[in-house]
Amino acid sequence: MNQTDGKRLAAEAALKYVEEDTIIGVGTGSTVDKFIDALAEMRMKLRGAVSSSEASTQRLRKHGIDVVDLNSAGRLDLYVDGADESNRFLQLIKGGGGALTREKIVASASERFICIADESKLVDVLGEFPLPIEVIPMARSTVARELVRIGGRPELRQNFTTDNGNIILDVHGLSITEPLKLEQEINNIPGVVTNGIFALRPADLLLLGSSSGVRKVETE
Numbered sequence: 001m002n003q004t005d006g007k008r009l010a011a012e013a014a015l016k017y018v019e020e021d022t023i024i025g026v027g028t029g030s031t032v033d034k035f036i037d038a039l040a041e042m043r044m045k046l047r048g049a050v051s052s053s054e055a056s057t058q059r060l061r062k063h064g065i066d067v068v069d070l071n072s073a074g075r076l077d078l079y080v081d082g083a084d085e086s087n088r089f090l091q092l093i094k095g096g097g098g099a100l101t102r103e104k105i106v107a108s109a110s111e112r113f114i115c116i117a118d119e120s121k122l123v124d125v126l127g128e129f130p131l132p133i134e135v136i137p138m139a140r141s142t143v144a145r146e147l148v149r150i151g152g153r154p155e156l157r158q159n160f161t162t163d164n165g166n167i168i169l170d171v172h173g174l175s176i177t178e179p180l181k182l183e184q185e186i187n188n189i190p191g192v193v194t195n196g197i198f199a200l201r202p203a204d205l206l207l208l209g210s211s212s213g214v215r216k217v218e219t220e
């Protein structure tokens with residue numbers, strides 16, 4: 001089984017957590033694309049979806065799923081999204097697709113966050129995947145200098161603008177042993193919109209797809 005099959009299995013397994021007549025929060029990425037495709041079969045039973053990116057919005061609409069503004073949706077019961085890395089506490093690195101800020105907003109508006117991924121995403125220590133940080137363009141250099149000061153090697157993501165009109169710095173070389181602390185520290189740098197550590201709001205359940213099926217990992 002390859003990574004794509006693992007993603008598909010996890011995405012399909014998430015479907016059973018979706019309740020009828022609700023508005024569901026939907027993340028972004030290749031794993032979520034599979035979830036959206038699976039969600040299409042129950043579109044008539046959904047009230048709609050709050051989307052975390054323009055890409056997911058387009059895909060949801062293509063399947064005939066109504067996309068609802070978060071401001072009119074109120075609090076959501078469920079948010080489903082992928083991740084670039086997860087530790088066993090379900091603290092995540094996200095933002096490989098650049099959608100981290102809207103993802104963090106929708107996750108924070110949701111009672112339950114189910115993360116879907118293939119088994120390669122589970123790691124002991126976060127940080128092998130370069131940490132994405134969304135930055136206001138005029139602050140690129142000042143933010144980059146601060147990131148070097150805390151031990152990282154920031155690289156500007158080339159030819160990329162976020163859905164919010166900002167840039168992404170991908171930070172290499174961080175071994176994130178205290179995710180909660182680092183998430184707050186980086187978010188305090190002026191010019192940072194948000195960073196891809198999801199520790200203040202970790203996932204509640206991780207569904208990991210692999211050749212032996214779907215493994216459930218819950219917070220300890």
Ligand SMILES: O=C[C@H](O)[C@H](O)[C@H](O)COP(=O)(O)O
Pocket residue numbers: 027028029030031032081082083084093094095096097098099100103
């Ligand atoms: O910005 C993108 C998101 O955080 C994705 O959830 C993350 O990059 C994982 O993507 P994929 O499912 O494609 O591995």
